[in-house]
Amino acid sequence: MAGRSTSQHKIRLLLLIPFLLWLFAFLLLPAIMMVISSFQNEGGQGFTLGQYVKGLTHPLYTTAIKNSVILSLVSALVGITVAVIGAYSFTTFSAKMRDRMLNISNIMTNFAGVPLAFGFMILFGINGMLTLLFKKLGLSFLVFDLYSWTGLAWVYIYFQIPVAILLIYPSLYAIKQEWKESAALLGANTWQFWQRIGVPVLLPAIAGTFSVLFANAMGAYATAYALVTQNFNLLPIQIGGMVAGDVFPRVELGSALAIILFLILAIALFINEKMLRLARKGQ
Amino acid sequence: MSFVHIRNVSKSFQDNKVLNQVSLSIEKGEFVTLLGPSGCGKSTLLRSVAGLNDIDEGSISVGGMDITHLPPKKRNVGMVFQSYALFPNMNVYDNIAFGLKMDGLSKLDIRSIVDDMISLIDLKGKEDRYPNQLSGGQQQRVALARSLVKKPTVLLLDEPLSALDAKIRRSLRNEIRLIQQRLKMTTIFVTHDQEEALTISDRIFVMNQGEIEQVGSPNDIYTAPASEYVARFIGNYNVWSRQQLQGLPVRGVPEQGDVFAVRPEAIRMETGYGDEIEGGIVADGKVTMVSILGNILRFEVDVSGLPVTVDMLSGQSIEHLGSGTPVRLVIPRDEWKSIRKSS
Amino acid sequence: MHTAEKKKPAGRVWHLFVVIVILTFLLLPLLVTFLFSISTVWENTIMPLGLTFDAYTNLFSDERFLFALGRSFLVAVITVALSLIIMVPTIFIVSLYIPRLEKWLQTVVLLPFAIPGVVAAVGLIKLYSSPPFAISGTIWILIGVYFIIILPYVYQSTRNSLRSVNAEELMEAAEVLGAGKSRAFIRVILPNIMPGIIVASLLSFSIIFGEFVLANMLVGGSYEVVQVYLFHMLGTDGHLSSATIVTFFALIFILFALVLKFGNRKPQAKLPSDDGKEEPA
Numbered sequence: 001m002a003g004r005s006t007s008q009h010k011i012r013l014l015l016l017i018p019f020l021l022w023l024f025a026f027l028l029l030p031a032i033m034m035v036i037s038s039f040q041n042e043g044g045q046g047f048t049l050g051q052y053v054k055g056l057t058h059p060l061y062t063t064a065i066k067n068s069v070i071l072s073l074v075s076a077l078v079g080i081t082v083a084v085i086g087a088y089s090f091t092t093f094s095a096k097m098r099d100r101m102l103n104i105s106n107i108m109t110n111f112a113g114v115p116l117a118f119g120f121m122i123l124f125g126i127n128g129m130l131t132l133l134f135k136k137l138g139l140s141f142l143v144f145d146l147y148s149w150t151g152l153a154w155v156y157i158y159f160q161i162p163v164a165i166l167l168i169y170p171s172l173y174a175i176k177q178e179w180k181e182s183a184a185l186l187g188a189n190t191w192q193f194w195q196r197i198g199v200p201v202l203l204p205a206i207a208g209t210f211s212v213l214f215a216n217a218m219g220a221y222a223t224a225y226a227l228v229t230q231n232f233n234l235l236p237i238q239i240g241g242m243v244a245g246d247v248f249p250r251v252e253l254g255s256a257l258a259i260i261l262f263l264i265l266a267i268a269l270f271i272n273e274k275m276l277r278l279a280r281k282g283q
Numbered sequence: 284m285s286f287v288h289i290r291n292v293s294k295s296f297q298d299n300k301v302l303n304q305v306s307l308s309i310e311k312g313e314f315v316t317l318l319g320p321s322g323c324g325k326s327t328l329l330r331s332v333a334g335l336n337d338i339d340e341g342s343i344s345v346g347g348m349d350i351t352h353l354p355p356k357k358r359n360v361g362m363v364f365q366s367y368a369l370f371p372n373m374n375v376y377d378n379i380a381f382g383l384k385m386d387g388l389s390k391l392d393i394r395s396i397v398d399d400m401i402s403l404i405d406l407k408g409k410e411d412r413y414p415n416q417l418s419g420g421q422q423q424r425v426a427l428a429r430s431l432v433k434k435p436t437v438l439l440l441d442e443p444l445s446a447l448d449a450k451i452r453r454s455l456r457n458e459i460r461l462i463q464q465r466l467k468m469t470t471i472f473v474t475h476d477q478e479e480a481l482t483i484s485d486r487i488f489v490m491n492q493g494e495i496e497q498v499g500s501p502n503d504i505y506t507a508p509a510s511e512y513v514a515r516f517i518g519n520y521n522v523w524s525r526q527q528l529q530g531l532p533v534r535g536v537p538e539q540g541d542v543f544a545v546r547p548e549a550i551r552m553e554t555g556y557g558d559e560i561e562g563g564i565v566a567d568g569k570v571t572m573v574s575i576l577g578n579i580l581r582f583e584v585d586v587s588g589l590p591v592t593v594d595m596l597s598g599q600s601i602e603h604l605g606s607g608t609p610v611r612l613v614i615p616r617d618e619w620k621s622i623r624k625s626s
Numbered sequence: 627m628h629t630a631e632k633k634k635p636a637g638r639v640w641h642l643f644v645v646i647v648i649l650t651f652l653l654l655p656l657l658v659t660f661l662f663s664i665s666t667v668w669e670n671t672i673m674p675l676g677l678t679f680d681a682y683t684n685l686f687s688d689e690r691f692l693f694a695l696g697r698s699f700l701v702a703v704i705t706v707a708l709s710l711i712i713m714v715p716t717i718f719i720v721s722l723y724i725p726r727l728e729k730w731l732q733t734v735v736l737l738p739f740a741i742p743g744v745v746a747a748v749g750l751i752k753l754y755s756s757p758p759f760a761i762s763g764t765i766w767i768l769i770g771v772y773f774i775i776i777l778p779y780v781y782q783s784t785r786n787s788l789r790s791v792n793a794e795e796l797m798e799a800a801e802v803l804g805a806g807k808s809r810a811f812i813r814v815i816l817p818n819i820m821p822g823i824i825v826a827s828l829l830s831f832s833i834i835f836g837e838f839v840l841a842n843m844l845v846g847g848s849y850e851v852v853q854v855y856l857f858h859m860l861g862t863d864g865h866l867s868s869a870t871i872v873t874f875f876a877l878i879f880i881l882f883a884l885v886l887k888f889g890n891r892k893p894q895a896k897l898p899s900d901d902g903k904e905e906p907a
Contacts, residue, residue: 022773029749110832258749334802385809
């Protein structure tokens, strides 16, 4: 018996080798190379913490980090708020309508990156359709500069919303009508229901979604890049410029910044995990 | 010599010993049941016979051939699973024919064998249906046919009825038994349902924590449980220890034994305080609850704190014995079983 | 939910309003892109001056676009095929026979979600832009990294299908009936998890077609795929750009419709009721 099962076990492990090799070649080894590179001086020699020091002290990069974090926080916050309100409204419709709305929302998660930049340009660019329309209607206060931080924030919020709806909808759907009814029978009003039951139940999902959205925005590169090539001082744009830009490459600093970006995401996910645990304990 | 021989089989999952030196033998054509609660090792034992899990020690032979080290496909056993495990991508015909195809039989041979089997299980006209177009009972009949079609040496049934509702369960149970008797198929049936085990089997092996607790015919097991464990598992037996009875108004308790079992239907309940019967055990108590179980009335009687269950056929002018009625319980001496204490 | 709604028409109006605002906002950029693609001139007016399908005729007679489309398609086909050939058996083996590796596998396949494209690109460029593995700028590096990117989708779909058809028991049933492990896998498991595999492929296709960051940073113009073509067109020709986007989105719509069609197929095998299953096997 032992003979049969060990030889079978060997065959099974052998079949896993292609996958492991692939992981090694395109995930593990590049990651290792990046880490090594981040500790080298320009030119790829020696050992130095200089790249990290530069990344964390030079105003150009600290501003990039700050900009990225703020933009990500704002877009995640607005995105999730809109998504919670919207997804909850979805749940009040009939199953058929609900599914259609969700399908539209889900498919629009694909409208990101370069196409999104283009769509926003013809809507909100200087001669954009809505820009002109608002001006003509005397609603100039609605006009914003697409190529400013406000404009970028709108674009980011746009691509966060469908992702947030996709992630938060299942939890909202799980808020059962029976809970509301039994809470109402026990004398709770709508506000009290959400305060005591709805929000606490949703909290883990909201926290989880928030951190995914934050990561989503922190790493986003294509939209900002396509909107105005490299004009926004954002962390991903800096990294991209250093390793693949037209200027002479500075892979080592790029590696250090990439690892800083990765660590920010890791910290965000870690905090999220901690908060989830607290939220669960609180219940 | 018996047909199926299981010798000293042990099996552990991690540190959990699921089978502990289990030995049993089964005659050709016999229908035996492995009965026990979940976790007692009955399914593991069955799967060991099928070769679906390795065993750590011991040996298994069928028809004189040692199959301990054979992979499942070479054992030629039939197995029916609780969830049917029909192949969803194949229709009834192809499901039944699958095993024959694996053996490389010709299309013509397969057709005649499968057709016979389909009429045996009474699913003629449903050959082209897919599993999801069949009821649970029909699916399980297909699963049965699929496992019988290769004329297996042993048929293994792993809780085949427990996913079905009560009515279908009963009729399919009878059908399985009839087919088994017609084909004289040696069968091992696994269940946690004692009623099922008692009605269908030639012999029952009651299992407890990886060991066999008692072996016997359904009648033996029901009327003479060997241990506290079996008595509690098999029915609504009243099980008392000598300690519990101390100081209670119970008279005539025999000198021997520590634990006693009494079937609820063996107890006679009287309201008039007549003569005490020779050789009987007598207790005085009060009815606390009456419930109707079809043609049986079940009384819960309190004997100074000791709960006693008494079953009586209804219609014996006992319906007036409502809650609170003082009664006298009489238990014939030979119904007062002294049994082994279980840990 | 309906009873509550009937009592509060104000609530209903509010929900309708919310839904309309959100869906309009989400659809608007795509709709104007479409409008732009069929406009003659639309520069400083609110509405286009005229309508024409010229952009599409031009686009589909533009060799550069057709090549880019072909390249995207080729990358997607090769990547998805390799991924299925390697990952389906891997996921099957791990989830049925080496369950202690399952947690590890789950974590690994989710890694692409935690690593932004721009971060992934750094290490890949470092490793693959100089000998001995100078594959930067070729289709191979894209296949290599897209394989990793689609892992979560391939894993999730395959794993869910295996679970919903109760693969473990189907394997056991097939084996008891005389099939060896590989024959049981091919004859019984594969046909039953096919809808899940198709969904995985379609999702992967849509992801590969929409990917820009890695395509631009790792190969850019030397192996121009659709998204990179679009990026290059953005500054030069708005009509071709918009027509490309609409074409891309039409493809996404088709893939999405197919995903819904295959994803909604109910698993055919009924799951066992909860009792009776005792020991882990």
